[in-house]
Amino acid sequence: MRILIVDDNPTSLQSLSVVLTDLGHQPSTFSDPVAALNHAKESYYPLIITDIKMPMLDGLSLLAELKACETSKRSDVIIITGHGDMDTAIAALRNGAYDYLNKPINARELAAVVERSFEHQNLLFENKDLKQNMEERVALAKESLQEDLEKMRSQLRNVSGIGEIISGSQRMQEVIRDATIFHHEPDVPILIEGETGTGKEVIARLVHHGDTHCDRPFVALNCSAIAESLFESELFGYEAGAYTGSRAGGSAGKLELAGNGTLFLDEIAEMPLHLQPKLLRVLEDRSFYRVGGLQKKEFTARIIGAGNKNLELMVEEGLFRRDLYHRLTVGHLRLPPLRERQKDIAEMAALFLRKQVVRKGKNFSSIAPETIETLSKYSWPGNVRELENTIERAVLIHDDTVLRPKHIEFLNTNRSAQISARENSPSLSESGAMPSIDVNSSTIILPDTPFSLEDLTQSVIHAALKKFNGNKSKTASYLGISRYALYRRLS
Structure with missing residues (x-):
């Protein structure tokens, strides 16, 4: 091991050099501490042995300079002190000295402390190599994971349809621009309107993911696919015993499952009218209760509604709440049909x-x-x-x-x-193929020629509308169906 010895006493300097050489080390000696310091700044020595009392630069000052130097800050420094100078030794250890030796120096003590320093320096170099190797491995692993993540993001964008968004038309470019803006405003509810097949869910996912990727949940609920009696528990969840047949431990609803991500309500026009005020309350208070629950739950997700029906017209017809409609249209996206x-x-x-x-x-x-x-x-x-x-x-x-x-x-x-x-195809009224229905006798007289059941249904609905002067509530009640079912038949 290369060792730098600093001592203004030539005899002490020579003695140390001989002992360390006999131990197999390579000592370099300096009687001038300033010269020794300049040399240590240019050449690395694993071990530096220095006397305390020296002219121009004492041992403690030299120690401070060595520890402040980039080249020698990892060197072990052993201080040589006189008998009874324990305060100086303690000060040296506090300032970063590896160890100290009392004068006169015992050869065995010197050999032992140098051996410990040798092992210490080997450990430092091994740790340095391990750290460097580890950092390189971590960097490579991080780069590999980043590549895999980008591939997964690309695949996810393709699976969700985001990668298939084409925006050559100006109207579609405006939709994508607004969707990207809405992505950064998770508290803003959004309504996406457009004909069937225009890609409303794809745009909803674009709002959710933005122009990169979002690892938060995207929960979709098709409002037209849920029975009205189950809608509230499906949306809000329920506690144990909330109703007959409920799970023993209760169940989380879609509002809860969305977490801090996005809840996508497809075909939102089909949401039961009596539940719409509850959804409005969620949007306003950012909280809700499970069915049968007493504990308020925080709601932090974004809500995106979508549909292919004219909600504004439904509002005028009394089929959709006006206040909920205006709350949803804070963020409004209208998708152009493909023909445009x-x-x-x-x-x-x-x-x-x-x-x-x-x-x-x-x-x-x-x-x-x-x-x-x-x-x-x-x-x-x-x-x-x-x-x-x-x-x-x-x-x-x-x-x-x-x-x-x-x-x-x-x-x-x-x-x-x-x-x-x-x-x-002639209409039922034109062909005379309209079945005769006698409600009082519960008798249905069918024609001899084939007829369309769908056309029959439409004819009955329009006849009922005419009977009640276009009043949809009375017509629905007369036919024994909900206003939602009537509206679907008319759309």
């Missing part, structure tokens, strides 16, 4: 084609200009969902390198058949 996004059709079709080719192992690599023209002229009543289904069907049935017009002939054929069927 002509610029996006070609790019979306190409994206769906690439996705289906990978899934089904086909050879399609491009779309013919004539096919793009056909797709652009179509009205797309089913919007983006119908476009994706069309591409999937074409890839499923055919295989080629280019998607050609013949591969999507079914699109216009099916559409024409539907239009023709509607135009050529």
